[in-house]
Amino acid sequence: MESAVLPQKSQPTRMRAETRRNQIVAVAAELFASRGFSGTTTKEIAEGAGVSEAIIFRHFASKDKLYAAILDYKVKQGSERMKAQLEEAASRKDDRAFFGSLAFEMLEFHSKDRTFMRLLLFSALEGHELSDIFFDSTARDMKNHIRKYIKQRTSDGAFRSIDPAVAARAFVGMVLHQVQARTIFKDDDVKLSNRQIADRFVEIFLNGVRDSEVG
Amino acid sequence: MESAVLPQKSQPTRMRAETRRNQIVAVAAELFASRGFSGTTTKEIAEGAGVSEAIIFRHFASKDKLYAAILDYKVKQGSERMKAQLEEAASRKDDRAFFGSLAFEMLEFHSKDRTFMRLLLFSALEGHELSDIFFDSTARDMKNHIRKYIKQRTSDGAFRSIDPAVAARAFVGMVLHQVQARTIFKDDDVKLSNRQIADRFVEIFLNGVRDSEVG
DNA sequence: GGTAAGTATGTTAGTGCTTACTAACTTTAA
């Protein structure tokens, strides 16, 4: 009789190792992204995943290894996405479509996954050993690709003769600063859609870079 | 005899309260900038200042109050500097000098004080209550000022009719991304001087924004 | 197809260490 009245203690959901592992990674990624590595406790992660702390350490040898697994996952996710973006952009025929697609895809990606930029910044600031790889996977390929494109268009005579590294940084800077303003600084006073913002950045950039004599 | 041979235990330097307070702020600012709030211990701060931990808590009621004092100091420092930059820029007669001076001064400021950007980012990521004020003091005035300038030049007919908020973000983004690449991501492959970088950004931006029909 | 053995997945209750912070005392300088 009594047991029927007592609040049913919901049994802990028993998961297969791989499923649990993935769940822990997902929960921990959220927490690390919002509080950083040293600001997140293994107890919080365990609570978030609905298991005891000991389970965390059955799946990951240490808190640091768990963090590394997350960065590793994000690196893969990021560089895949990046590759797809670059291919998509390269398939475009004109400058406007090339840069427009790049800017738009970056804005969309970070709109959908707000943890990415936070993890990237936290890991760089906190000096994690994987942070360089993280940054490289996100930025280096894109940077090199853009530079190459700019070089090509410069030798075509379409762009002014400008330092490709500086131009690439200028373009990426516009976009990433917009991402950070929204993701990190909650500064949302540019009310346009990602498509519109991308278009306007591209317009400024292309006019700025194209070969046309302006006083 | 013995005491003459023993290593002279350098007496702890006795400072006036205000001097010590400032020294602690300076030491702690470095540490918070490099490891974040939760990554820095009061023990480390005490060691850095060459005093016992108890001294920290004589000057600051809590670790949090110490952090707040640092952010407060940086906010003042930042907005003073910002004001000076804006005045300097406003005194310039032409667009190139206006934007050039802004970009150059920002690059120079962050070259001299690498802790500023790190503290700004850490406080925003870790969600400190003063972080909004910190961001505002750095960005809002500048943003509004730039927008106003762009609006003016647009109604002069010198600039294309473009959203001032987007244009301001584009310009600031170029500069701040360059700052972050150096300060946070150790990506130093743009080898130019701050003056040169500023000039090139301004060239891209002004060409991008000026009223000239380009296909 | 039922069941016992074995294994995978979970919990509890700790460990020693570090943390922010404090009380009680000592030294220096005006």
Add this chain to the structure above:
DNA sequence: TTAAAGTTAGTAAGCACTAACATACTTACC
């Protein structure tokens, strides 16, 4: 002499991590 500026030696709470045990699922065998 007295107040300011320092120290030492703690405190309770929180940290990452672990050993020892409990429970559920899978498989092997009759």
